Amino acid sequence: MPWMDVMADMALAPWLVILPLAGALLAGLWPAAARWWGLLTALLTLVMALLLALQVHAHGPMILDLGGWAPPLGITLVADGLASLMLLMTAVVGLAISLHALGYLAGEGRGHWFWILWLWLWAAMNALYLSGDVFNLYVTLELVVLASVALVALAGGAAPLVAAMRYLLVSLLGSMAYLMGVALLYGAYGVLGLQALGAQVALSAAPMLAAVLMTVGLLAKSALFPLHVWLPPAHGSAPAPVSAALSALVVKVSFYLILRLWLTVFPALPLSGLDVLMGVLAAGAVLWGGLMALRAPRLKQVVAYSTVAQVGYLFLLFPFLRAHPEGWKAVVFFAVAHGVAKAAVFLAAGTLQRAAGHDRLADLGAVMRGRLKTSFALGIAGAGLVGLPFTGGFIAKWLLVQTALEAGLWIWALVVLGGGLLAGAYVFRLLGPAFEPGPADRGRPLPAVMEWVPLALALLTIGLGFAGTPALSLLARTLAGGGG
Amino acid sequence: MATGGYMLLLILLSSLLPGVAIFFLREQQFALRTALNLGGATLKFLLIIALLVGVYRDGKTYSLSVNLLPGIDLVLAADALSLLFATLSAVLWLVTTIYAIGYLEDSPNRSRFFGFFSLCVSATVGIAFSGNLITLLIFYEILTLATWPLVVHRGTAESFRAGRIYLAYTLLGGAVLLGAVVWLTLLAGSEPFTAGGYLHHLSADQGPVLIMIFAMLMAGFGVKAALLPLHSWLPRAMVAPAPVSALLHAVAVVKAGAFGIVRVLNDVYGVELAADLGVTLPLLLLAIMTIVYGSVRAVFADDLKQRLAFSTVSQVSYIILGVALAGPIGAVGGLVHLVHQGVMKITLFFCAGNFAETLGIHRVDEMRGVGRRMPWTMTAFTLAALGMIGIPPLAGFISKWYLGLGALEAGLAWVTVVLVVSSLLNALYFLPPILRGWFSRREGPWPDERHGGGRLETHWMLLLPTMAVAAMALGMGLLASLTISPLYWVTFIVEFEYGYDHIWRAIFEWETP
Numbered sequence: 003m004p005w006m007d008v009m010a011d012m013a014l015a016p017w018l019v020i021l022p023l024a025g026a027l028l029a030g031l032w033p034a035a036a037r038w039w040g041l042l043t044a045l046l047t048l049v050m051a052l053l054l055a056l057q058v059h060a061h062g063p064m065i066l067d068l069g070g071w072a073p074p075l076g077i078t079l080v081a082d083g084l085a086s087l088m089l090l091m092t093a094v095v096g097l098a099i100s101l102h103a104l105g106y107l108a109g110e111g112r113g114h115w116f117w118i119l120w121l122w123l124w125a126a127m128n129a130l131y132l133s134g135d136v137f138n139l140y141v142t143l144e145l146v147v148l149a150s151v152a153l154v155a156l157a158g159g160a161a162p163l164v165a166a167m168r169y170l171l172v173s174l175l176g177s178m179a180y181l182m183g184v185a186l187l188y189g190a191y192g193v194l195g196l197q198a199l200g201a202q203v204a205l206s207a208a209p210m211l212a213a214v215l216m217t218v219g220l221l222a223k224s225a226l227f228p229l230h231v232w233l234p235p236a237h238g239s240a241p242a243p244v245s246a247a248l249s250a251l252v253v254k255v256s257f258y259l260i261l262r263l264w265l266t267v268f269p270a271l272p273l274s275g276l277d278v279l280m281g282v283l284a285a286g287a288v289l290w291g292g293l294m295a296l297r298a299p300r301l302k303q304v305v306a307y308s309t310v311a312q313v314g315y316l317f318l319l320f321p322f323l324r325a326h327p328e329g330w331k332a333v334v335f336f337a338v339a340h341g342v343a344k345a346a347v348f349l350a351a352g353t354l355q356r357a358a359g360h361d362r363l364a365d366l367g368a369v370m371r372g373r374l375k376t377s378f379a380l381g382i383a384g385a386g387l388v389g390l391p392f393t394g395g396f397i398a399k400w401l402l403v404q405t406a407l408e409a410g411l412w413i414w415a416l417v418v419l420g421g422g423l424l425a426g427a428y429v430f431r432l433l434g435p436a437f438e439p440g441p442a443d444r445g446r447p448l449p450a451v452m453e454w455v456p457l458a459l460a461l462l463t464i465g466l467g468f469a470g471t472p473a474l475s476l477l478a479r480t481l482a483g484g485g486g
Numbered sequence: 487m488a489t490g491g492y493m494l495l496l497i498l499l500s501s502l503l504p505g506v507a508i509f510f511l512r513e514q515q516f517a518l519r520t521a522l523n524l525g526g527a528t529l530k531f532l533l534i535i536a537l538l539v540g541v542y543r544d545g546k547t548y549s550l551s552v553n554l555l556p557g558i559d560l561v562l563a564a565d566a567l568s569l570l571f572a573t574l575s576a577v578l579w580l581v582t583t584i585y586a587i588g589y590l591e592d593s594p595n596r597s598r599f600f601g602f603f604s605l606c607v608s609a610t611v612g613i614a615f616s617g618n619l620i621t622l623l624i625f626y627e628i629l630t631l632a633t634w635p636l637v638v639h640r641g642t643a644e645s646f647r648a649g650r651i652y653l654a655y656t657l658l659g660g661a662v663l664l665g666a667v668v669w670l671t672l673l674a675g676s677e678p679f680t681a682g683g684y685l686h687h688l689s690a691d692q693g694p695v696l697i698m699i700f701a702m703l704m705a706g707f708g709v710k711a712a713l714l715p716l717h718s719w720l721p722r723a724m725v726a727p728a729p730v731s732a733l734l735h736a737v738a739v740v741k742a743g744a745f746g747i748v749r750v751l752n753d754v755y756g757v758e759l760a761a762d763l764g765v766t767l768p769l770l771l772l773a774i775m776t777i778v779y780g781s782v783r784a785v786f787a788d789d790l791k792q793r794l795a796f797s798t799v800s801q802v803s804y805i806i807l808g809v810a811l812a813g814p815i816g817a818v819g820g821l822v823h824l825v826h827q828g829v830m831k832i833t834l835f836f837c838a839g840n841f842a843e844t845l846g847i848h849r850v851d852e853m854r855g856v857g858r859r860m861p862w863t864m865t866a867f868t869l870a871a872l873g874m875i876g877i878p879p880l881a882g883f884i885s886k887w888y889l890g891l892g893a894l895e896a897g898l899a900w901v902t903v904v905l906v907v908s909s910l911l912n913a914l915y916f917l918p919p920i921l922r923g924w925f926s927r928r929e930g931p932w933p934d935e936r937h938g939g940g941r942l943e944t945h946w947m948l949l950l951p952t953m954a955v956a957a958m959a960l961g962m963g964l965l966a967s968l969t970i971s972p973l974y975w976v977t978f979i980v981e982f983e984y985g986y987d988h989i990w991r992a993i994f995e996w997e998t999p
Contacts, residue, residue, distance in 0.1 A: 374509060374510060385631060390628070390630075391623070391624035391627045391628055392624065392628065396624070397554065399664070400555065400664070400668060401555070403665060403668045404671070404672065407668055407669055407672055415668075419664060420661070422657075422664075423657050423658060423661055426653065426657045427653075427657075430649075434646065437635060437638045437639070437641050439594070439640075439641035439642075440641075467554075468552065468553075468554065470554055470555040471554070471555055471556055474555070474556060
């Protein structure tokens with residue numbers, strides 16, 4: 003296609019950072035029109051992310067030195083298969099969150115703060131995905147944390163503030179550990195670029211220590227069991243669009259960073275027991291998150307604990323990392339499928355909560371019967387979380403089980419299948435109230451967009467059920483490590 | 487990709503789209519809902535007939551595939567076995583829809599009910615047309631999702647309990663099945679269903695693994711087929727409304743499990759390989775235990791629907807018994823029972839629903855004298871029950887005849903003893919309601935009489951479908967030698983599976999001693 007050749011010469015990557023940043027700025031300058039700036043930004047960013055993914059798919063990874071300065075001095079942006087898939091997922095979910103927020107925040111006096119922080123968060127996430135060196139990754143990670151802490155606190159009141167402070171504390175500790183790792187690496191090798199480091203790192207004390215520090219620091223941010231305690235209050239008490247952004251996107255950011263490090267910088271290092279430890283923690287997360295989700299009395303708490311459980315699957319990365327060369331792709335596809343499904347569930351939960359005025363599961367029946375579209379969104383996206391067929395979750399579950407069996411690690415296949423059962427139990431528990439006898443009630447009047455967006459996103463999880471092959475072929479265009 | 491795949495898609499959509507539309511109708515939109523229901527059911531029926539004509543008269547093949555993952559496709563295809571099951575589903579769905587409209591008149595949440603009802607049938611037809619094991623797994627799981635709302639439809643504490651148990655069993659079964667299918671796909675790739683199986687080329691040292699996978703597949707499909715010891719969700723699921731029980735027992739859920747077992751045995755492993763691996767005999771024993779156990783429990787069940795439920799546990803295992811005999815004649819008996827049991831059991835459930843809706847009868851001992859009050863329904867009940875016992879010339883006799891011949895052919899004469907014992911047990915639990923219904927007298931009023939005063943004994947939408955399926959059950963036995971009978975059709979399928987040129991002669995020589 004000729005237009006693709008023209009596109010190949012265009013530097014799309016910077017726009018994915020510039021657009022949301024400009025949107026945040028404009029939203030701050032014109033608070034009254036903040037949401038329109040937000041929406042425009044979201045649309046344009048999605049277009050850019052889509053074009054970038056096509057470009058990477060057609061031409062392979064792109065490396066761009068900003069301002070023409072080579073690595074030691076300038077900033078390098080790297081757009082490869084992994085990065086462009088994460089950018090695309092972020093953009094799709096981001097547009098849905100923006101549209102939902104139009105309705106959710108309508109009539110709120112401080113609504114423009116949401117738009118400023120949210121677009122800032124988006125810019126920071128995109129910058130992180132495109133970063134090519136460990137120090138820029140640190141900076142963008144801090145920007146992500148600050149934006150998301152502020153977004154949690156936005157709900158106002160004591161509980162969200164406490165949750166935000168806890169979140170901030172955990173995140174700062176994690177960042178410190180990460181930064182120490184960066185310092186160690188720089189001290190040992192004198193370079194910061196991911197590829198450059200990957201080419202030099204060999205088995206010795208400094209990189210081992212750096213790897214442990216960076217990984218543990220990022221684990222806390224990803225809320226892997228047992229470092230998850232900050233997550234349920236933070237994700238459960240934030241406004242719904244924020245919960246969706248945190249659970250679907252922000253959790254994936256630190257996972258992405260871990261993946262990137264182990265894929266590019268540390269492939270020379272042995273895992274020496276880390277894989278088993280991580281696998282055990284992952285199984286613990288799946289079990290504990292699932293059990294807590296079965297007991298939580300409020301809708302959004304259930305969904306938040308579901309995130310704790312599903313983060314566990316992400317860390318099956320470690321058992322897969324050395325045992326199966328393609329294993330990480332299964333995990334990334336899971337991350338994408340979970341991102342879309344979890345955002346849909348949180349947005350649907352937000353709609354029901356707004357309509358009913360509360361989110362106590364036991365009393366939601368009438369509104370669930372009255373708001374059919376939203377209940378269907380909850381059901382379909384919930385099926386995605388369980389990994390039932392025709393959803394992206396099913397393909398993800400298939401890939402995870404296939405990877406585990408191919409690598410001969412059948413115990414992790416059991417964890418995935420067992421976790422699916424727990425997810426089934428809590429998702430059907432969520433849907434139960436809709437089937438109790440009683441009248442249907444639409445609750446408070448809501449803008450239609452709040453019903454349509456979760457449904458559209460839920461239907462997208464079905465679309466992902468057929469996107470396995472293209473996603474894997476995009477992921478095949480990822481820059482491998484070890485200098486390769 | 488062969489042409490005409492859109493036909494299969496249309497057949498799926500003919501129940502899926504009306505189903506989705508029905509969800510969003512208001513409760514009062516009775517006419518539109520009925521039009522969508524009956525329109526979809528009729529359209530599906532006509533499309534299946536067109537498909538049958540296309541396959542058998544014009545010799546066309548139909549298939550459709552959509553890529554899911556590298557090397558793995560979602561495949562819809564129409565072979566003789568899928569057409570048999572799809573036709574059964576389409577016909578029974580049509581009559582059940584009419585019955586359900588009459589049954590649920592004036593009850594709440596009908597839009598939701600018919601929506602999920604349609605989804606359930608779409609999943610069943612998807613199972614029928616699945617062209618490989620992965621597609622079968624996908625629709626099998628969707629069926630779980632679509633039937634749970636029907637089980638909990640009444641919204642009582644009891645139905646939620648039944649729903650929880652149903653989910654616990656079926657989701658666990660689904661997880662085991664997923665593990666097995668992934669494992670098998672790693673070993674042998676994602677092959678289409680092939681008569682005689684596609685696993686021969688695997689080396690002999692894979693034997694233990696194949697046995698393990700076979701056991702997992704049986705467990706996964708056995709849950710829905712209610713094989714012992716995975717059966718106990720089924721009697722509890724009786725809290726669902728009668729049309730749901732009817733469709734669940736006759737064609738949708740229970741048969742999906744049995745169909746899956748038939749597919750695995752015939753078209754994945756192949757009977758020959760399965761016999762070489764030594765897995766058919768344990769399956770046979772399990773089927774026999776289930777047959778006897780279900781019948782014994784049915785004898786002691788006082789509630790009519792419970793009795794029918796345990797009868798289903800027992801009768802569905804005849805299908806598994808037939809294919810596990812690993813010979814062509816037994817397979818004919820098993821497969822023909824897939825159809826016969828469906829038609830007879832749906833008749834029985836319609837009758838039970840008629841008794842409950844019209845007179846408030848739920849227990850066997852309340853049936854005294856019901857034959858005088860509802861002679862038509864009681865006649866249908868009698869025909870179907872006698873068929874289940876295996877009295878000639880009814881449909882059940884044909885099944886049992888071939889199962890017995892199949893056992894002799896396989897050199898397992900003792901299996902015929904099991905068939906006789908089971909028939910006696912069937913008589914033991916089906917004769918009391920028949921005898922009470924016709925020959926006892928009722929003293930005092932009926933427990934809860936409705937639909938009284940009309941010219942018919944009950945609402946016509948309840949009576950007509952009942953009579954239609956009873957007539958089918960009778961016809962399938964009487965007219966078994968016609969070329970349109972299920973028996974003829976099944977013989978055709980088995981001929982394919984066994985590559986047996988002489989099966990026709992083999993069968994007809996056995997039949998005319």
